[in-house]
Amino acid sequence: MHHRTAAWTAALLSVPLLAVAAPAGAAPPSGPGTQELATGLVSPLAMSVARDGTVYVSEQFAGRLTAVSPRGATRTVAEGPVSGVDATGRGTLTVTLSAPPEDETQEAVGAVARVDARGRLVTIGSTLDHEVATNPDAGQVYGFVDAGADCLADTELVGVGAPYPGIVESNPYAVLVHGGDRVVADAAGNSIVRVRPNGTVRTVAVLPPVEVEFTEEVRQGLLAQVPPGELPPDLFEPCVGLTIRAEPVPTDVELGPDGMYYVSSLPGFPEAPGTGGVYRVDPRTGSATRLHDGLTGAVDLAVDSSGAVYVAELFAGQVTRIAPDGSRTSVPVDSPGAVEVDRHGAVYVTTGVFAETGGSLLRWGAWPGA
Secondary structure, three states: OOOOOOHHHHHHHOOOHHHHHOOOOOOOOOOOOEEEEEEEEOOEEEEEEOOOOOEEEEEHHHOEEEEEOOOOOEEEEEEOOEEEEEOOOOOOOEEEEOOOOOOOOOOOOOEEEEEOOOOOEEEEEOHHHHHHHHOOOOOOEEEEOOOOHHHHHHHHHHOOOOOEEOOOOOOEEEEEEEOOEEEEEEOOOOEEEEEOOOOOEEEEEEOOOEEEEOOHHHHHHHHOOOOOOOOOOOOOHHHOOOEEEEOOOEEEEEEOOOOOEEEEEOOOOOOOOOOEEEEEEOOOOOOEEEEEEEEOOEEEEEEOOOOOEEEEEOOOOEEEEEOOOOOEEEEEOOOOOEEEEOOOOOEEEEEOOOOOOOEEEEEEOOOOOO
16 A cells, blocks of 8 residues: 565565454354345455445456445446445446556556446546645655664665655545545555546645554564564664654545545554554645544544444454444454445445455444444
8 A cells, every 4th residue: 555665675564564463264243134245356445335235346456346236246347457436426436546566667557537337447637647746745754753873774774664755656545526526545645635527636635644652562573574584683673662653544535424534544664553543634624633543454434424433454353433422342354345334324344355265245234333
């Protein structure tokens, strides 16, 4: 979802630190009111529920957008590097296009498109062009705060952690149709941007860096992600006790009943457990308030009519409901990729993002954690 530097550094970070917290074999509840609408889905990391009950699922690693009927029939709607999807606009099906580069010499695709009647992807606007032209988070600095020479030497060794300003890159990970515009959570740009029907793109908000205490536990978690002997055992020891500013990495944007945007966030390096959160963004002023903390791998969210927020915590293996009063209940799910709530209060969840046999689409008639 966000920038990696040297190729072997990617090996260190390709499985996030927070993955160690994922419970093995977590299974969602079953019983009355639970339906498994589809199985065999490949990396179902995004979805949207249309008013007629059709669920559109982005199978990102398979490069296709799949429609699942209320009775569970599936069909391929479009093919391509589809990332986010929103089917809530009248007569429109909107997607974002986000393909990771195969090597460091290639640029990612960063665009918003509509799906026409023939399944063709018709570009509306380019978040990548907007990023190149404006780089919304250029004024922010990420990395270790007040690092000494020894800590900086370790960051040089692995290519991550040294202070750096926001760079030019775009990954339009999720999209919301609002008032005829497309509102995009740009995971690489660390921003929320609005794409007008004429293709004009403007920045709505830039999320602030997430300040993380770099503890010995975090350091050990990083080392555990690579085979023994590939990194010095004392790597980052001089950095322990410092604060690191992580990139916020917005992963979804939804409209709340109060007219505000709600944004899930999965912070970048060091990707420590519990550092994810939910922001409330004022679409008029762009102010971003961190509303909820303590989430792990927050890759998607939904907001119901009461203002309750549902978060898919991919690496924690659960979906969490945060009530308007702040109380929380969680339901175990095998690597959930997306969560949605329809106008009747039913909850939809995609599961098994990492499953070798493919993931599933579940429908709960009511929140099972009540």
